[in-house]
Amino acid sequence: MTTTTATTAVTGAVGTSHTRIEGVAKVTGAARYAGELPFADLAHGWLVLSTIARGRVREIEADPVLRMPGVLAVLHHGNAPRVDADYVGMLGRPDPIAEAFQHDRVPFMGWPVALVVAETSEQAREAAEALVVHYEQEPHDIAFSAGRPGTYTPDGEGMRTEKGDLEAQLAASAHVVDAEYSTPEEHHISMEPHAATARWDNGRLEVVDSNQGSTWVADELAKLFSLDPSSVRVLSEHVGGAFGSKGLRIHQILAVMAATTLDRPVRVVMTRRQMFSLAGYRSPTAQRVRLGADPEGRLLAFDHQGHNLSSTVHEFVETSAAFGRPMYAADAHHTVSRVVRLDVPTPTYVRAPGEAPGSFAVESAIDELAEKCGVDPIALRVRNEPAVGPVSGLPFSSRNLLACFDEGARRFGWADRDPRPGLRREGRWLLGTGTAASAFPVLVAPSSAAVTAEADDTFTVRITAADVGTGARTALTLIAADALAVTPERVRVRIADSDFGPAMVAGGSMGTRSWGWAINLAARELREKLVPGGQIPPEGITARADTNEVVAALSQKERHSFGAQFAEVAVDTATGEVRVRRLLGIFAAGRIVNPLTARSQFVGGMTWGLSMALHEEAVRDQASGGLVSPDLAGYHVAANADVPDIEADWVADPDEDDPVGIKGIGEIGIVGTAAAIANAVWHATGVRHRTLPIRPDRVLLAGAGHGEAARA
Incomplete structure (x- = not known):
């Protein structure tokens, strides 16, 4: 047993520069990513995607492929295990792509229609490229523009805000900007492709994955496959970029399907080209911004209309019109989001969803207004600085x-x-x-953490955080060190294992905030358990905490x-x-x-x-x-x-x-x-x-x- 010195004061670590804890392992290749970890008896799945944008799968000629060297199975809508996507997860109802191989419909080009599983990745790819799929093709529509037929304002909070008489304030304005802005379809392009290996181990489903939140993915897989949540474990130690794309995706689902069918580990890795169809993207936007100002440039009217597209099977809103809501005071302040459903893959969150394209439109329009008013662009912003939230009033x-x-x-x-x-x-x-x-x-979301005082005079933090390349593992080490009043060298942070309990995903710029909050609480509880000069047993002393109540307050x-x-x-x-x-x-x-x-x-x-x-x-x-x-x-x-x-x-x-x-x-x-x-x-x-x-x-x-x- 070791005497604890956890309460010894040290210089604060937070606020000082530290290189990444896993940096050397990453640059030397010692850090293994989801597509690199070795598994005994591993099989490989290769996706086959639709070559039409709308219609049905009429026939899949699987028999010739099954006779090719190393091929173990061809999964498709006629033989795949059933899943249940009728649930509400962390982000609401899942994208129906989670129900791949459950029907013969094709809602966009690049929809998964089959998975070929073989002994090697090369054999799986060769067989997948040889698979013949017959379709019943239907006319498709992918033409996006603002206000085109079928455009609507979604239900839900924040889709429309209205304060004041917009048209009256525009009419009273000495200077008016009325302009349309557009941004194209953009993709995440994570350096590491999406990869997952699924296996059954003593009745538990284990998935080694590249994701932004292991608890999130584990919960979704449990719901999809009607499993007890405690029987699903997801690990994602190293992630080579995500930016919003690495949540529940088809590669994990099909890896689980194949592992269940074959009773052996199966790995599915998306190719770069497949990621363009299956990993989500930022929808193109068409935005209209109307600004009205008095002779000195003080805003009387602010109107931002944002349009984006989504797939026919799932609604996703790129909330570009939300950017200006906290930015500028105006007597009339209106914003609205509109969507049109087309025969395209479903968009998703991409770094700064809404704010990135929305800021292009609003901040360009503000610059145009400054030009009209003859006012310096910074001075104009100062002139319209709000005292409270322009829409919320908070x-x-x-x-x-x-x-x-x-x-x-x-x-x-x-x-x-x-x-x-x-x-x-x-x-x-x-x-x-x-x-x-x-x-x-x-933003912040409830998370849980556990901190253990070890017998060797170190501390172990366990939290289902995700380091998607941001340096989160290092930041959490510094937070824990300060919370424990020890040096960072005495702290080891373990992350990305769903067995550690629920925690917020790495997204919305709220990961470190949410996780750090939980670690602080757990560390505080641990310090109360430790007695200066007391003994640490071989199994250590552990304190756990969650932030549900404090976040709500x-x-x-x-x-x-x-x-x-x-x-x-x-x-x-x-x-x-x-x-x-x-x-x-x-x-x-x-x-x-x-x-x-x-x-x-x-x-x-x-x-x-x-x-x-x-x-x-x-x-x-x-x-x-x-x-x-x-x-x-x-x-x-x-x-x-x-x-x-x-x-x-x-x-x-x-x-x-x-x-x-x-x-x-x-x-x-x-x-x-x-x-x-x-x-x-x-x-x-x-x-x-x-x-x-x-x-x-x-x-x-x-x-x-x-x-x-x-x-x-």
């Missing part, structure tokens, strides 16, 4: 947006900016600068992270190329746990925002209903050479009313970046671009058409 827990603009403007040299567009030239390049605001809600305030984005661009007038020379983001994001990984998260989000502004665009072929090039050769993302100078930092953002002070940083970096770049392109050229991405051909057309083409 007080802000903290709101340091203007401090972000002050600090950002100082660092960026904003005071020296000539507001007139199209004047700065450097050889063939036109130069411009732009800015935009960022915001993302601060959180005060009614509006909580957001805020930020100010700044961009400098150069535009080649001969080729239409846009190059971003500088990006600066200053954020007010509460308590920063690990400055090293926090800065990485901000910079990563800003880089994605640049990618959104200039590169990313998935295009669907109207004739086939499928994507033109579902791969990284045709879907362009920003590379290192696209970001020569990028800097992220933060201002102090204390929240005296918050028990943890952590606000979340995963999402906010991308918010506003595309608008800042688009505003900088206007400053460089004098032409507004309201359609993303700002491609060279659009720049050239806009210049030739005196700006009209940019609005197309």
Whole structure:
């Protein structure tokens, strides 16, 4: 037995920079991901996806494939195990793709129609590519536009807000902006593909997976397969990116089906091309923003209408119209979300869902209003800074947006900016600068954690958190160390095992906040159990806690992270190329746990925002209903050479009313970046671009058409 020293005071770890605990293991290859772990007697499943966009599967010629070397099974709607998707999970009812192989309907191109299982991955792939599937094809419709037939406003909270007489305030306005903005279909492109291995072990289903929440996936699988929740275990120790795509997906479901059918472990890994159909994506948006202001630029009217598409089988809303609700005061404040159902895969959450495309529209429109009013864009934002939530009426827990603009403007040299567009030239390049605001809600969800004082004078934390590449494992170690008043070296954090109990997923920028809260409570209870100088038994001393009650008791305030984005661009007038020379983001994001990984998260989000502004665009072929090039050769993302100078930092953002002070940083970096770049392109050229991405051909057309083409 060891004497505990848990109450010895040490210097606080939170707020100091620490390299990732698992960093060396990842860069040396020692860290194993879901598709790499060895299993005895492992079989491999390969997905077969539909080649039509709408219709039925008429026949599957499985017999020739079953005679191919190594093939063990061909699962399809005629022979697959039954599942029950009539349930409500963490995010509501599951996408009906969870019912794959339960019927012969095909609702979009890329719908899973079969799984070929073989002894090796190569054999499974060869057989899957040889499988002949006959279809009864029907006409499909994938044409998306605002207000097209079939568009509707979904039911549910937050789909529409109305305050004040909008039309009257617009009529009374001295300055009006009425513009339409659009963003394309965008994809997560996680570095690690979706992978899952399922096996039965002594009556328990065990799934090793790449996901954002092991408890979440375990609960969904238990419901789908009508299993006792305690008989399902999901593990996901290392995840190579997620961004909203790695929840319940078809690869886990089919791995379980195949493992049950064959009574041996089965692994299913999506290919990159399959991920474009099966991992979700950000819906294209068509947005209309109307702003009305008095002669000094004070907003009288704010109206934001957001449109997105979803599949015919499941409703998903890209809530772009929600972005402006906490941002600007206006006498009349209206927002609405609208959806149209088409023969396409179901969209899903993508980093900063709603806020990323919504900020492009709103922050571009604010810049246009500043131009009309003859007011500096930052000064206009200051003029319309709300005292309370513009729609909710709730007080802000903290709101340091203007401090972000002050600090950002100082660092960026904003005071020296000539507001007139199209004047700065450097050889063939036109130069411009732009800015935009960022915001993302601060959320929290109940979680549970256990902390054990070990006999060797260390501490073990067990929590079903997920580290999707953010550095969460390291951040939680620092939080636990401070809660226990010990050094981080004495703390080991174990995560991503559903047996550890329920916990919030890594999503909505609320993971670290939710998990840290639970760890703090458990550590506090453990310290009360420990007696200074007392003995630790060989099995250790454990304390458990959950945050259900304390989360429910959180005060009614509006909580957001805020930020100010700044961009400098150069535009080649001969080729239409846009190059971003500088990006600066200053954020007010509460308590920063690990400055090293926090800065990485901000910079990563800003880089994605640049990618959104200039590169990313998935295009669907109207004739086939499928994507033109579902791969990284045709879907362009920003590379290192696209970001020569990028800097992220933060201002102090204390929240005296918050028990943890952590606000979340995963999402906010991308918010506003595309608008800042688009505003900088206007400053460089004098032409507004309201359609993303700002491609060279659009720049050239806009210049030739005196700006009209940019609005197309």
